[in-house]
Amino acid sequence: xxxxxxxxxxxxxxxxxxxxxxxxxxxxxxxxxxxxxxxxxxxxxxxxxxxxxxxxxxxxxxxxxxxxxxxxxxxxxxxxxxxxxxxxxxxxxxxxxxxxxxxxxxxxxxxxxxxxxxxxxxxxxxxxxxxxxxxxxxxxxxxxxxxxxxxxxxxxxxxxxxxxxxxxxxxxxxxxxxxxxxxxxxxxxxxxxxxxxxxxxxxxxxxxxxxxxxxxxxxxxxxxxxxxxxxxxxxxxxxxxxxxxxxxxxxxxxxxxxxxxxxxxxxxxxxxxxxxxxxxxxxxxxxxxxxxxxxxxxxxxxxxxxxxxxxxxxxxxxxxxxxxxxxxxxxxxxxxxxxxxxxxxxxxxxxxxxxxxxxxxxxxxxxxxxxxxxxxxxxxxxxxxxxxxxxxxxxxxxxxxxxxxxxxxxxxxxxxxxxxxxxxxxxxxxxxxxxxxxxxxxxxxxxxxxxxxxxxxxxxxxxxxxxxxxxxxxxxxxxxxxxxxxxxxxxxxxxxxxxxxxxxx
Numbered sequence: 155x156x157x158x159x160x161x162x163x164x165x166x167x168x169x170x171x172x173x174x175x176x177x178x179x180x181x182x183x184x185x186x187x188x189x190x191x192x193x194x195x196x197x198x199x200x201x202x203x204x205x206x207x208x209x210x211x212x213x214x215x216x217x218x219x220x221x222x223x224x225x226x227x228x229x230x231x232x233x234x235x236x237x238x239x240x241x242x243x244x245x246x247x248x249x250x251x252x253x254x255x256x257x258x259x260x261x262x263x264x265x266x267x268x269x270x271x272x273x274x275x276x277x278x279x280x281x282x283x284x285x286x287x288x289x290x291x292x293x294x295x296x297x298x299x300x301x302x303x304x305x306x307x308x309x310x311x312x313x314x315x316x317x318x319x320x321x322x323x324x325x326x327x328x329x330x331x332x333x334x335x336x337x338x339x340x341x342x343x344x345x346x347x348x349x350x351x352x353x354x355x356x357x358x359x360x361x362x363x364x365x366x367x368x369x370x371x372x373x374x375x376x377x378x379x380x381x382x383x384x385x386x387x388x389x390x391x392x393x394x395x396x397x398x399x400x401x402x403x404x405x406x407x408x409x410x411x412x413x414x415x416x417x418x419x420x421x422x423x424x425x426x427x428x429x430x431x432x433x434x435x436x437x438x439x440x441x442x443x444x445x446x447x448x449x450x451x452x453x454x455x456x457x458x459x460x461x462x463x464x465x466x467x468x469x470x471x472x473x474x475x476x477x478x479x480x481x482x483x484x485x486x487x488x489x490x491x492x493x494x495x496x497x498x499x500x501x502x503x504x505x506x507x508x509x510x511x512x513x514x515x516x517x518x519x520x521x522x523x524x525x526x527x528x529x530x531x532x533x534x535x536x537x538x539x540x541x542x543x544x545x546x547x548x549x550x551x552x553x554x555x556x557x558x559x560x561x562x563x564x565x566x567x568x569x570x571x572x573x574x575x576x577x578x579x580x581x582x583x584x585x586x587x588x589x590x591x592x593x594x595x596x597x598x599x600x601x602x603x604x605x606x607x608x609x610x611x612x613x614x615x616x617x618x619x620x621x622x623x624x625x626x627x628x629x630x631x632x633x634x635x636x637x638x639x640x641x642x643x644x645x646x647x648x649x650x651x652x653x654x655x656x657x658x659x
Contacts, residue, residue: 168180169184171184171185171186171189172184172185173185173186173189174186174188174189181278185275185278187280190274190275190278190280191280191282194274194275194280195282196247196270196271196272196274196280196282197247197270197282197284199243199246200240200243200244200247200268200270200284200286201240201243201286202284202285202286202287203286203287203288203289204236204239204240204286204287204288204289205288205289205290205291206235206236206239206264206288206289206290206291207291207292207293208290208291208292208293209222209292209293209294209295209298210292210294211294211295211298212224212295212297212298214295215232215235216293216295217235217238218238222295222296222297223235227259228254228256232264233252233253233254233266236264236266236286236288237249237252237266239288240286244270246272247270247271247272248270248271248272249268249269249270250269250270250271250281251267251268251269252266252267252268252269253266253267254266254267255267255285262289262290262291263287263288263289263290264287264288264290265285265286265287265288266285266286266288267283267284267285268283268284268285268286269281269282269283270282270284297354300354306340306352306354307340307341307352307353307354307393308353308354308355308356308392308393308394309352309353309354309355309356309358309359309360309393309394309395309396310350310351310352310353310359310393310394310395310396311350311351311353311359311362311363311366311396311398312348312350312395312396312397312398313326313348313349313350313351313366313398313400314347314348314397314398314399314400315347315348315399315400315401315402316347316399316402317402317403317404317460318463318464318465319404319464319592319595320589320592320593320596321404321405321406321431321592321595321596321599322370322400322404322405322431323348323349324592324593324596325370325431325432325596325606325609325610326366326369326370326400327577327578328575328576328609328610328611329369329609329610330365330578331576331577331578331611332609332610332611333365335361335362335365336351336578338353338354338358338361338362339351339352339353339358339362340352340353340354341581342578342579342580342581343580343581344580344581344582348400349580356392356394359394359396360396363396363398366398367450368433369432369433370400370401370431370432370433371400371401371431371433371434371435371448371449371450371453372398372399372400372401372450373398373399373450373454374396374397374398374399375396375397376394376395376396376397377394377395377397378392378393378394378395379392379393379395380392381393401431401435401450401453401454402459402460403428403431403435403453403458403459403460404428404431404460404464405428405429405430405431405599406427406428406429406464406558406559406599407427407428407460407461407462408425408426408427408428408460408461408462408532408534408556408558409425409426409427409428409437409458409459409460409461410424410425410426410458410459410461410541410543410544410547411424411426411437411456411458411543412424412456412458412543413543413546414456415448415452415456415458419437419446419448419488420444420446420487420488420489421484421487421488422437422439422442422444422446422488423439423441423442423444423551424543424544424547424551425439425440425441425461425551425552425553425556426438426439426440426446427440427518427556427558429445429603430603430605430606432605432606432609433449434447434448434449434450435447435448435449435453438491438494438518439518440515440516440517440518440553440556440557441496441516441553442481442483442487442490442496443481443490443491443494443495443496443518444487444488444489444490444491445488445489445490445491446488446489458543459541461532461534461537461539461541461544462532462534462537464595466532466533466537467530467531467532467558468503468505468530468531468532468533469503469504469505469528469529469530469561470501470502470503470504470513470528470529470530470531470555470557471501471502471503471504471507471526471527471528471529472499472500472501472523472524472525472526472527472528472529473499473500473501473502473512473525474499474500474525475497475498475499475500475520475523475524475525476497476498476499477495477496477497477520478496478497478498478516478520481496491518494518494519494520494521495518495519495520495521496516496517496518496520497516497517497518497519497520497521497523498514498515498516498517498520499514499515499516499517499520499523499557500512500513500514501513501515501529501531501555501557503533504528513533513535513554513555514554515531515553515554515555515556515557516553517556517557519557519559519560522560523557523560527560527561528560528561529557529558529559529560529561530557530558530559530560530561531555531556531557531558532555532556532558533554533555534552534553534554534555534556535554535555539552559602562629563629564594564598566629567598567601567629568594570631571597571601571615571631572614572615573612573613573614573615573632573637574612574613574614574615575597575610575611575612575613576611576613600612600632601629601630601631601632602630607632607636611638612632612636612637612638613637613638614634614637614638
């Protein structure tokens with residue numbers, strides 16, 4: 155009776171482990187999990203410590219046989235790279251799960267936790283969890299090695315603009331910074347007429363050329379020079395050069411269009427003012443407020459030049475100003491600017507205040523000018539205009555004065571400017587002393603033109619106190635809502651990069 159009671163207490167389907175005698179559920183190996191693990195190690199053959207190469211200069215990891223890839227810490231891309239290092243041993247087991255174990259970022263160690271399964275001893279499936287330690291070793295990649303060896307660039311982009319003012323280059327610089335197009339450049343060199351961008355591959359240079367074509371009106375020519383060749387493997391080493399020429403027109407230039415081009419733009423007057431240069435040249439007719447956009451291909455088909463040098467700008471004082479309400483439009487006229495107001499003004503040079511000589515002109519600045527205001531413009535009546543289109547025009551069609559913009563106190567504007575821009579890190583040589591004045595002109599253009607500001611990242615300068623959006627003289631200013639907080643990247647006590655954003659009230 156006791157034996158039968160003992161047999162009824164035992165659960166059906168349970169057996170005793172053949173090693174330690176512990177009751178277990180029936181399995182093909184007839185052994186408990188603890189004893190099975192002591193006899194079989196399914197992770198045998200999988201290395202527990204692996205080395206991985208990392209380039210400090212470009213922050214990339216080496217992926218055999220010859221690729222360097224960018225991976226963030228604990229990213230899926232980095233996990234895939236780590237698993238490929240032990241791909242052959244892992245093929246003998248089934249990988250169930252893999253993930254990173256947190257380590258200090260500066261410890262030069264990556265720990266990956268793996269969960270694997272394998273069939274052992276008569277069909278029993280054993281699961282095991284273990285950690286593989288990856289040692290990050292520093293190794294310079296081929297691209298960085300060529301940079302250090304001073305024999306690095308495979309392609310260069312020579313951006314040039316045959317003009318005396320650099321407003322277009324300052325605008326282009328901000329676009330490059332905003333969209334991060336300078337990240338693949340090896341070196342940026344500034345010369346008198348433009349910038350040189352050096353690249354380690356032709357593909358990066360071609361991408362930059364496409365970006366330039368989308369942002370500024372330009373044209374380019376490509377050429378290449380053979381450096382070396384291997385006739386046995388049929389491989390060639392070239393250095394490519396892209397010559398990019400930007401249209402020689404900047405903001406605030408007075409231009410004279412050809413009669414054919416002016417007619418195609420809606421019968422505009424030939425004398426126009428360039429109000430901005432973006433992906434096209436934006437012109438306005440100061441006599442009718444008619445506007446037109448000229449892209450790069452149209453400009454190179456019907457080229458024109460600036461009539462006056464920026465240093466020929468003269469200061470005038472407004473004596474009288476009246477708004478023209480009824481604008482007579484000719485047949486086939488183009489679009490009219492809604493942001494400008496047509497005005498008829500009498501002006502006098504501030505250098506000729508001891509005389510009674512005054513000039514009459516029409517201007518697109520009627521909404522800004524009042525009697526007594528100072529305005530900058532070009533005196534075409536007393537200027538020697540050496541232009542083929544102007545020489546063929548009727549003298550009655552050439553205005554005496556073309557007003558460009560209202561004049562404000564530059565020193566006061568510079569002192570109250572509570573914002574700043576970032577600049578490209580570049581090598582400079584043969585810098586002109588006029589560069590600072592041209593840069594201040596560009597900053598004033600940003601304050602005055604909202605359309606250009608939309609394409610530029612403007613950062614708040616915390617050193618300057620916040621004031622109203624306009625000063626006492628009515629000079630335009632950039633509002634605080636349009637500014638970004640500058641992001642500072644520094645190193646903490648452990649040597650790692652730390653990010654901080656200045657507090658904004």
